[in-house]
Amino acid sequence: MAHTPQTTTRRTFLVRSSGTAAALALGATSIPAHATPESLAASIKDVVGSAALRTGKVTLDLPPLAENGNTVPMTVTVDSPMTEADHVKAIHVFNEKNPQPYVMTAMLGPRNGRAQVAVRIKLNDSQKIVAIAETSRGEFWTASADVIVTLAACVEDPT
Amino acid sequence: MGNALINVPGTVKRGEAFEIKALISHPMETGFRAGTNGTLIPRNIIQRFTCTYNGVEVFNLTLSPAIAANPFISFFTVATDSGSLVLRWTGDGGFSAEETVPITVTS
Amino acid sequence: MPLIRAACIWWHHRKILRFAQDDGKARPYAIAVGLSLMAPIAVAQQSDTRRSGYQDMSKSVQTMQDDDMANPAMLWVREGATLWAKRVGAADKACADCHGGVESMAGVAARYPAFDTALGRPVDLEQRINLCRRDHQQADALANESRELLALTAHVAQQSRGKPIAPPTDPRLQPFADAGAALFKQRQGQLNLSCAQCHDDNDGRKLGSATIPQGHPTGYPIYRLEWQGLGSLKRRLRGCLSGMRAEPYAYDAPEYVQLELFLMQRARGMTLESPGVRP
Secondary structure (H helix, E strand, O other), X not given: OOOOOOOOHHHHHHHHHHHHHHHHHOOOOOOOOOOOHHHHHHHHHHHHOOOOEEEOOEEEEOOOEEOOOOOEEEEEEEOOOOOOOOOEEEEEEEXXXXXXXXXXXXXXXXXXXXXXXXXXXXXXXXXXXXEEEEEOOOOEEEEEXXXXXXXXXXXXXXX | OOOEEXXXXXXXXXXXXXXXXXXXXXXXXXXXXXXXXXXXXXXXXXXXXXXXXXXXEEEEEEOOOOEOOOOEEEEEEEOOOOEEEEEEEEEHHHEEEEEEEEEEXXX | OOHHHHHHHHHHHHHHHHHHHHOOOOOHHHHHHHHHOXXXXXXXXXXXXXXXXXXXXXXXXXXXXXXXXXOOHHHHHHHHHHHHOOOEOOOOXXXXXXXXXXXXXXXXXXXXXXXXXXXOEEEOHHHHHHHHHHHHHOOOOOOOOOHHHHHHHHHHHHOOOOOEOOOOOOHHHHHHHHHHHHHHHOOEOOOOEOHHHHHOOOOOOEEOOEEOOOOOOOOOOEEXXXXXXXXXXXXXXXXXXXXXXXXXXXXXXXXHHHHHHHHHHHOOOOEOOOOOEEO
16 A cells, blocks of 8 residues: 655654653653643644644544543544545644643545444543544545543552 | 554454554653662653554554653544554563554445 | 552542441431332332343443453453364363363353252352363363463353343352351451442442443453453452452462352343453
């Protein structure tokens, strides 16, 4: 599947998140600063650039209330013919309040037939999740969902 | 490691998009969690998941610490010819796992 | 104690603390509601009001349990299948060599803990597996809560999925079940709470936004989202005891088996869902 990687997006995020984690793994004991609405906006801008970000076509399926933030099922579906001429190239998902703003990027193409991806995500707190679909025609479509998390992603070790 | 549950339909009709579900055993340690002694537990996650269909990549997912432990991934691909799907996971610490599943396409 | 974990526990216990302090005070509205419900309650007592933790979960977590291809616990079951056939120990034997296919384990998890004549006390499924390893495979016991032990337990327990919980009516078990019943009602720990106060008296109500289940062992071993992994009933009980600010009993203490025996009797007839998913 031929695809042109975004120059700054995914790699930047992986470097950003791994860099922070690496620095902290070297002995830092404080919890790092969380993602904020500002870093969420910056992450979105990195993907979209100056193009128009339109609401629509994307369905972001998340439970409105997640009992446990450790494992929240999420399905992103994009209304697209998935033809050679008009298909979803990538689905990017971001969060608002986890320690870092990135969730996932799925690279797709006409071979998929259906632009639908499901994963299970971790949510640190009640927050907004944003999904952005990038099409082969250079369009950016978005949807967001607010999730209330009753128990933050807080893993209980064996006692 | 490399314990994975893959679900693909037994047979698929040519031209139809079918769902592939994969569940892989992995702690997906975020790197943001402090251990019992107070220092952070190093990150250990799967970073990339790909699927090739008879050698051609049809799906490529970049994961992050925001993906839950024992990742579950579901996506679709169009049935073209019979053959095999190769699902591959790579991540921190040189982690690498692969599962091959056969696919039978009927006309 | 790590900050996040402390914050989580504090959040959990804000509500418990208030409840424990208020214990004994009559609440007028509760009495009024109670009186108005008397008639229908008399009728309701005829039917089974027991609920599995499954029924207290959200739809998305229920779906996670129902689909074998999406239930993370199945990863352990798969590993258990490999271990079932693996030859181990000085005897170089696999479980399969004595028991045949794992289908022979149908009904076993539903009737454990069971009395072990040689030991003179009941043992739970994990202990039974380790006794088999020692006595028949001449292999070392698997560590408590280890991946291998959980995998084998999950593999065996899954064979009883869909079956009613059926603790044996063996009279030798009764003193141990009675001890478990007493433990269930005994106030413990800094918060001076008993299991019964939450799971009998306040089931269905919220504790820090989480629904308090009745505490039936319908799904063990469970994939608990809070653990991001599979764990045994013992782990859950230890977690509860810690949460109550009580000292958890030693891992191989008889109290866990006594409690499990009592819980299984309390859940008699309910359907086993092993391996389950819980929040």
